[in-house]
Amino acid sequence: MDNFTFFNPTKVEFGKNKEQAIGQYLAEHGIKKVLLTYGSERIKRDGLYAVVSKSLGDKGIQFVECGGIVSNPVLSKVREGIALARSQQVEAVLSVGGGSVLDSSKAIATGVRYDGDVWDLFLGKARIEGALPVFDILTLAATGSEMNSGAVVTNEATREKFAIQSVHTFPKVSIVNPALMRTISRDYLVYSAADIIAHSIEGYFTATVQPKIQSRLVESVITTVMETTETLLADPNDYNARAEFAWAATLALNGIIYAGTSGFGYPNHMIEHSLSALFNVPHGAGLSVVMPAWMKWYHSRNLPQFERFAQQIFGLKTAEEGIAALEQWFDKIGTPTRLSQLGITATELPATLDNLQGNAQWFGLAETYTRDVLADILKRAL
């Protein structure tokens, strides 16, 4: 077990009706004016917007709207949000949506407190020295952003999908009400399942130091995601399954299951970020394509852990059996396992490999993941 620091100051308010108190949570932090970020107008149709505006109004909190944030959120929108936050002199950002809205909100919150262009922070050209406080009401459980300090944004001009992370970007309060996730589409449910599994396995398979207790926690998360996904596909109204799925998503990336783990990378995310930066595929759909292909290429480098995975998750024996079972499970729930299902063919491989070179640098994985290796992995996914 390697040395580590665990620090996660986010307060998670989890459960039914928690969003009704959002005004109270902001008031406790002395907020009087907030930037309200969201994606589509769906939150207005389904009543959540009304709940939020009433709760804010009851506490005398003003808000300015920044809607229209898209999946695979883009830098131009973040810049727009920063300008709005500055001109309106808001004191905080309130994200109402999924991981894309929340990540954009974290980026806006840091950008407001930085004099240069916010993309500098993603490129590591400048340090994050502060941020507006971020609050959120989560409407889709997948990215884990509600209880960590990371934010992923795509620079649509350069086709770079990079991230920031800072002690200043932990949300102050995250509201996770599984009932708000009842209307998530079948597609986004299964993409989210793939995303959570991807967060769980990057360290599990690639770490040079991987404590057994942490492997057990990872397996608990994956088993829960698989079980609850199947329950929710059969009955989207199963609140308890929705809740366990959401808590698994939070646990997958709040630092607990990565404590004491070291020497790991995020190769699956590295590859997927190029797919979504270039082809705007849903992040989870890209991951369910990348993972089996990556595993087939990688497994001989950590055979005992892949055998452990096969046994603990599927009751099988060999690494190959475990990988095949995961791929079959992705097929069964209906998340893609082939690039062709994302509309990506061999013709697109050279451009993808070009984009991946910058990504591999950014992820610190360029030495292992050469163009040849990446071509090998991508060809397995065609």
Add this chain to the structure above:
Amino acid sequence: MDNFTFFNPTKVEFGKNKEQAIGQYLAEHGIKKVLLTYGSERIKRDGLYAVVSKSLGDKGIQFVECGGIVSNPVLSKVREGIALARSQQVEAVLSVGGGSVLDSSKAIATGVRYDGDVWDLFLGKARIEGALPVFDILTLAATGSEMNSGAVVTNEATREKFAIQSVHTFPKVSIVNPALMRTISRDYLVYSAADIIAHSIEGYFTATVQPKIQSRLVESVITTVMETTETLLADPNDYNARAEFAWAATLALNGIIYAGTSGFGYPNHMIEHSLSALFNVPHGAGLSVVMPAWMKWYHSRNLPQFERFAQQIFGLKTAEEGIAALEQWFDKIGTPTRLSQLGITATELPATLDNLQGNAQWFGLAETYTRDVLADILKRAL
């Protein structure tokens, strides 16, 4: 899954040599004078005291000593610490020791900020409105106090062993260096194992709402504790086993495995608190006696979960088989499973039952745990 709030602002600094930076951590919080609490003079003999005083000195931090805190820490010592902290005008408390020293430190930290007698806070006669910041260097992993806000103290005059809990009593920084635990005696290692298992199972077996994901996390903790205890009994110098054991102890009571769980109580702790308040037995030793007896009395009330326990922890089938296996495992590692091993005989039962009446009230379990029920459980443990 029930509604919950998860909030845990403690920074855990885990790993080798972390204690060398204690001065730095205090300095980051602006501390210039601290009350240094500890138990025996062992920390002076084994060099830890020298490391701490050098680290504090390097940052110009003064300290006042409050040593001699005992296991099952007592109220008189807490009062002494409060008086000292006040007269010396310290700004924080630094606990160097195990759970008893840390719990005493939390009690001192709250008592300093309360005008009345500190025991009022344990009796619920007054609310905890603030506390000095608490820091700690943990030398024994068992109680989980390093990453929660609880503190248990015994009023030796009234023979009451009660607890406080407050948002103000989370340690600011907890240093958990498993290497510092290398010299723990065989007895205290196995008592600690019993304590961690007890923390894990109270909710697991008694909750009216127990999410499956949380059961899986509990099982991960218990499996790890059992495995690493056996490793450490064979080789006390196995750093990795020491580290996984310590992290399991932290996870068992930092709120993660209890999130979304509800309707549970702490009956095993309730019973044990009377044993250690009356007979000053080591807390973990008391728990390993109480648990099998309690399980034999309780299991029919939650049969599926006891069958799950038997299967997941021991690969067995029935509730009875699982309970017997746990008792045998306690016997195997050498932690007591009978009151007689603690020197408690049938003669002592009436006095124990008398003491338990107040405890059952305090724990909110008096309705279920009548004198007859408690007599039944204790007789099974004779």
